[in-house]
Amino acid sequence: MVVETVVAEQKKSGVEEQLKRVQDEFIRRWGEMGQTWGINRTMAEIHALCYITAAPQCTDDVMERLNISRGNASMSLRALCDWGIIRRYHKRGERREYFESLSDVWEMFSIIAAERKRREMDPVLETIKKCQAMLDENNLGAAAKSEAVLATRRRLEGMEEFMSVTNKIFAAFISNTRAGLNKVVKVLLKAL
């Protein structure tokens, strides 16, 4: 009886350890990826932790698991909430706040894509348009036909075409639900 309990506990602990190793592996890789996409390592790691554990984590959980200070945890959690890819979660009767990740990866991607489109792609398109206006015949008169001006115009057009197509693709992803996205992806993969 006693022996059985011990064995069961060992088994359980073995599984938990393995689970922890799996989580650590995932968290590390996610953090590394975040960095190269312009999200800082710690924020990416916190998000990975919330996502992979599939359970609300409190500030102390995050601090202990990732070995970071309270200040850092607090600020990074807030930033992730601002992005909208984790949410505050209140446990009844508990004082402290918990945080949980969205569970749908497609939804997270949509949120991130929307924000990056707005902050980084839209301004580029705007700049291209502005540059084109600056080279308009109205502004430049006959000189608008000079080879240098024409060459610049061609370059601006090449970039504009690319950016506006990319922008449309992003916009489509953003405005679609999971189901819609699946359809899109299916169509796309068949066409390729």
Next chain:
Amino acid sequence: MVVETVVAEQKKSGVEEQLKRVQDEFIRRWGEMGQTWGINRTMAEIHALCYITAAPQCTDDVMERLNISRGNASMSLRALCDWGIIRRYHKRGERREYFESLSDVWEMFSIIAAERKRREMDPVLETIKKCQAMLDENNLGAAAKSEAVLATRRRLEGMEEFMSVTNKIFAAFISNTRAGLNKVVKVLLKAL
């Protein structure tokens, strides 16, 4: 006659100034965008300069135009060549080296996408697969059915599905020519 020449020169100089303003605008914006996508500002600016001028630039051109040191210019130009989005260009009878940007934006994007897929997305997929293996029934026995393990598996699967679809889309873009890409994009945009 003399007067006419002067007027012509003034006009020309006006156009050149305007062209320079356009280029500066484009370069600035491109540099800003690069930063948030994990490419440093200077490298992005050098690339923008080569692209928008549509003419081979030498090291001194780059240094003067962007106000950077010779060392920085040299190293950044090399890095851009390594990426493959600008190329060395030898002018007959000239000692110094020039650099020109690829002219096709879609081709540049393909090159960048290929590299980022290889360096950042493939490792994540690999890690997910590894994590899944670590939670296999073979490794964990009966405990593989515990709720915690099942929840983790579901999260890994969600991420795997997303990453492998994204990966396929990237792969398709990478392996296609300009014409192929256009077709893909058309199909996609119609489906949305």
Next chain:
DNA sequence: CCTATATTTCAGTAAGTTCTGAAACATAGG
């Protein structure tokens, strides 16, 4: 109102990155 607990803020510091400038290197042409 007070205490215990939880959270946020922020000045200072650590870590990381980008850049400069000068020296070393490379080479074409005399």
Next chain:
DNA sequence: CCTATGTTTCAGAACTTACTGAAATATAGG
């Protein structure tokens, strides 16, 4: 072989970003 011209490298400086730890703030519950 020497000089003139151009390129690369790299140690250290300048700058930027991320993090800590402690103090300030907030608030539930007695």
